[in-house]
Each structure stands twice: as C-alpha cells, then as structure tokens.
Amino acid sequence: MPTTIAIIGAGAMGSAVGHRLTQHGARVLTLADGRSAKTVARIRDAGMEPVVIDEIAAADLILSIVPPAEAIGVAELLSPKLRDAKTKSAFIDFNAINPATMQQITSTLAGTGWDVLDGAIIGSPPTAESTGPKFYVSGDQARHSSLLEKHGLNLRLMEAPVGAASALKMVYAGLNKGLVGLGATMLLAAAGSGSAESLRGEMNDSLPELLLRFQKSIPDMYPKAYRWVAEMHEIAEFLGPDDPGSALFKAMADVFARIAADQNADGQLAAILNGVLENPA
Known part of the structure; x- marks a missing residue:
C-alpha cells in the first residue's frame, strides 16, 4: 500500500507539494468542498484526491499548509476527527505562525492521540525545474516526518522542541x-x-x-x-x-x-x- 499523506490547503504551495509527493509514489488527499473551480482544477492537475474529512483522519501523515490566519481553524476542524480516528500518526503545521500560535494548535489537538509537530517551509513551491523549498520540522522525536523525505521533499529535521521551526x-x-x-x-x-x-x-x-x-x-x-x-x-x-x-x-x-x-x-x-x-x- 502506498503512503497516504493528507494536505489541508491546496493553494500554490500546497498543490505543488502534493504534486511532488504524488510523483514520488505517495497517495495525497485533500479537501475540496467549497473551493473555487481554479483550486479544484489545481488539485486535479497535481494528482491529489479530493476526499471527505473522515478520510483525512486515516492518513499516515497530515500537513497543514494554509494562510496563517486559518491555521488554528484547521486544528479546530480536525480535532474531533483525529480524536475518533482508529489509528494515530502525526499532524505537522507548516504555516507561517509564531510559537505562541503553534502552542494554541498543540493545545487544540491535545488528547487526540496524534503527535503534533512544528514545521516551517522556506523557499518557493517545487517545480519541474527546481527541487523546491526546505521543510524544517521540530519536535519530531518519532521521526514521522521522514516520510516526506522518502517522497521527494527536502526535509531539514531540527533537533529542537515544538516552537523552534x-x-x-x-x-x-x-x-x-x-x-x-x-x-x-x-x-x-x-x-x-x-x-x-x-x-x-x-x-x-x-x-x-x-x-x-x-x-x-x-x-x-x-x-x-x-x-x-x-x-x-x-x-x-x-x-x-x-x-x-x-x-x-x-x-x-x-x-x-x-x-x-x-x-x-x-x-x-x-x-x-x-x-x-x-x-x-
């Protein structure tokens, strides 16, 4: 079975990351309800699969790549679904937020049984001509984020706690x-x-x-x-x-x-x- 990675957020960065992951053998899920026709087309072109939220909670890894103002809302949306999920893995927030906001997200997802990791994307979206950005991750003692490296992303694991990324x-x-x-x-x-x-x-x-x-x-x-x-x-x-x-x-x-x-x-x-x-x- 292929690795299943869910990406919340299919903007320019999220869809490009999804495309890179699918090119390296991952099955990539996302949410498309209420999104514009342009975004739905971007999802299709990236090879990502639009699914319902319950399927997101069954992924091997969940990435949040949304505008910073939406980061807490994503955690609130996913929290009950992650709590009810039969299997538990890791959620990585890759948004441009400060450590205090990251702590709010960690608190929101506390008790779900999922590891909550801190991420930062530095660089432009991956393209056919470029390797793409660096994906910094902190707080990942279990090395969940190694799945990203295995599927074509430039991972930079930080030996530091949540908040450092x-x-x-x-x-x-x-x-x-x-x-x-x-x-x-x-x-x-x-x-x-x-x-x-x-x-x-x-x-x-x-x-x-x-x-x-x-x-x-x-x-x-x-x-x-x-x-x-x-x-x-x-x-x-x-x-x-x-x-x-x-x-x-x-x-x-x-x-x-x-x-x-x-x-x-x-x-x-x-x-x-x-x-x-x-x-x-």
Missing part, C-alpha cells in the same frame, strides 16, 4: 519579506518625490545586487501580499510588545494590506513600483 520561520520571513516591504515603501516614496530615476541610478551603481533582488521580489510579492498581512502580525506577536521591532512589523502588515487592496483595484501602485524598477512585469 515556527521561530525560524518568523525570523527568516522578517528578514526576507520585511526587506521586500521596506523596498516597496521607499520606492513608492521615491516615485512620489521625483527622485525615482536618481535612486535607481544610484542603486545600480552602489547596490546592484539589491536592485536586482527588488526587480524580482517586489513584483513577485503583488499576488501574495494579502497572505503576508497576517504573517507580519504573527512576527509582531513573536517579537512581543516590549520589542520596538514589533511596531515595525505591524506597519509592514499595513504596507502589504495596501498592496493587496491595490491588486483588487486598478493596480496603480504596482504600476508605479514597476516603473521605478524599470520592470514592466
């Missing part, structure tokens, strides 16, 4: 996505002040690597901005109210919310940013 994600995302938000903020300021051309020229002379990075990372951010809002709030909570950096990431949430609203409107901000970057994408 979430903390890693917060710190890395704060650096990586925080830089994108800072870049977008200052490039819009340059456009509004008439200094865009001179800024671009100066960056090309003194910060060419950063300019190249922004030319890729800022346009790539536009369709993802709505998901990054909750992630910035998770980072702010991770830092805590006594850390002045917390306010910085609350502000970054507002930056990404502004970009997300622009994507749902006329795309004017994206056009301005592309103009500053001389990137018409």
Whole structure:
C-alpha cells in the first residue's frame, strides 16, 4: 500500500507539494468542498484526491499548509476527527505562525492521540525545474516526518522542541519579506518625490545586487501580499510588545494590506513600483 499523506490547503504551495509527493509514489488527499473551480482544477492537475474529512483522519501523515490566519481553524476542524480516528500518526503545521500560535494548535489537538509537530517551509513551491523549498520540522522525536523525505521533499529535521521551526520561520520571513516591504515603501516614496530615476541610478551603481533582488521580489510579492498581512502580525506577536521591532512589523502588515487592496483595484501602485524598477512585469 502506498503512503497516504493528507494536505489541508491546496493553494500554490500546497498543490505543488502534493504534486511532488504524488510523483514520488505517495497517495495525497485533500479537501475540496467549497473551493473555487481554479483550486479544484489545481488539485486535479497535481494528482491529489479530493476526499471527505473522515478520510483525512486515516492518513499516515497530515500537513497543514494554509494562510496563517486559518491555521488554528484547521486544528479546530480536525480535532474531533483525529480524536475518533482508529489509528494515530502525526499532524505537522507548516504555516507561517509564531510559537505562541503553534502552542494554541498543540493545545487544540491535545488528547487526540496524534503527535503534533512544528514545521516551517522556506523557499518557493517545487517545480519541474527546481527541487523546491526546505521543510524544517521540530519536535519530531518519532521521526514521522521522514516520510516526506522518502517522497521527494527536502526535509531539514531540527533537533529542537515544538516552537523552534515556527521561530525560524518568523525570523527568516522578517528578514526576507520585511526587506521586500521596506523596498516597496521607499520606492513608492521615491516615485512620489521625483527622485525615482536618481535612486535607481544610484542603486545600480552602489547596490546592484539589491536592485536586482527588488526587480524580482517586489513584483513577485503583488499576488501574495494579502497572505503576508497576517504573517507580519504573527512576527509582531513573536517579537512581543516590549520589542520596538514589533511596531515595525505591524506597519509592514499595513504596507502589504495596501498592496493587496491595490491588486483588487486598478493596480496603480504596482504600476508605479514597476516603473521605478524599470520592470514592466
């Protein structure tokens, strides 16, 4: 019998992960009720099987890969089903949440008999041209996550308790996505002040690597901005109210919310940013 892995969340990352797992011999289950036609097509193209929630609880491993604001809801949805499951295995939360939110998920699933593991995905979805992201897992003394490595994923097992993987994600995302938000903020300021051309020229002379990075990372951010809002709030909570950096990431949430609203409107901000970057994408 093939290994059965359930993935809650069939967005760009979840479906790509599902596709990679099916390519390496796993049977991959997911939930499709209430999902859009686009998502249902993505599930089909990935070779994933849409099933009812009771079948999810019979999987050898369950992965949660959803926007951070939905992470606790997934745990609440699954808790009674996992409690009633005849066989017990492991649930891995791979969402961009802070350790305190991870603890809430652990508490929600306490008493189900399932091991609750902490995960972090760092990198872009796997494609035919790339090996894909790294899957960090902490708190896995029983090595449940080895199934992921056996089925084509780049597993990085952390010899650390639950919470360590979430903390890693917060710190890395704060650096990586925080830089994108800072870049977008200052490039819009340059456009509004008439200094865009001179800024671009100066960056090309003194910060060419950063300019190249922004030319890729800022346009790539536009369709993802709505998901990054909750992630910035998770980072702010991770830092805590006594850390002045917390306010910085609350502000970054507002930056990404502004970009997300622009994507749902006329795309004017994206056009301005592309103009500053001389990137018409």
